[in-house]
């Protein structure tokens with residue numbers, strides 16, 4: 001990778017070229033992809049009152065009900081930044097609470113696939129955390145079925161294929177986690193391929209040990225495993241994810257850069273980091289793109305994918321984020337092709353789809369290499 005100096009603005013890679021690259025996105029939360037128009041429609045269907053003016057709905061910090069007084073997370077003064085992660089999670093609870101019927105759930109899943117396709121994303125592992133969807137409490141697997149129906153329809157219509165990573169919330173108990181995995185293992189809902197855990201590590205402390213039995217049961221049942229760590233926790237969270245939870249991928253994990261032994265372990269065990277620079281910068285983990293340690297991770301040999309996390313409230317798309325990353329980190333076209341290939345390889349897509357997408361990517365790149 002050419003990661004020494006930022007490229008001049010003139011060499012910024014066009015977003016249309018980025019859209020044309022076959023790629024996967026593996027760290028994106030369904031809860032963070034609702035378009036403003038879709039939220040307003042859901043609110044109207046439910047007769048729900050908006051927490052503030054429609055035009056500033058994603059500016060969580062302006063809505064008193066989402067801002068918690070103890071929040072100390074820094075921010076950029078935009079969007080979710082000032083409210084911090086806790087306020088943002090409360091916003092997700094409100095928004096997802098508007099999805100009350102199977103038809104509405106299928107609709108948001110379909111809209112997600114369409115949104116992904118618009119960025120040239122051909123496959124996604126999408127994270128769904130049912131604790132945000134309060135109308136489905138006790139019926140979480142029915143929610144999974146409804147979402148799968150929307151994803152089925154999207155795939156039939158030629159949109160992005162997607163499978164679900166069912167996410168635990170970090171504040172759930174070990175027993176709750178064990179019960180969820182037992183249900184998943186028994187019913188094997190369609191399109192649920194993986195177990196995940198997300199939520200605020202700063203608020204909950206270390207939770208690796210707590211979820212150990214649930215993740216071991218998931219592994220035994222053939223579920224894949226991806227774990228949020230190394231964002232609101234330091235390197236110790238990533239160690240816990242590897243050692244206690246047998247994570248196959250780390251969502252974020254960027255703070256692994258603070259621990260050389262940990263980077264070595266990620267390389268040795270072939271565990272990619274699912275990075276989301278815009279999300280980390282907006283939430284104040286890093287002050288700007290220039291200080292984001294992508295080059296150090298790549299130069300060390302750590303595998304990475306570049307993702308959006310929660311693109312709707314962050315007012316971004318994957319193609320825009322890749323274009324900004326290319327300019328900020330001095331990535332050229334070959335670097336982006338490498339990232340596209342890594343996104344496909346790191347995904348939980350089936351082997352046939354991976355091979356097709358990688359072949360398609362190789363066909364795009366081959367003529368240029370010959371010339």
Ligand SMILES: [Zn+2]
Nearest residue numbers: 029198251309
């Ligand atoms: Zn995330």
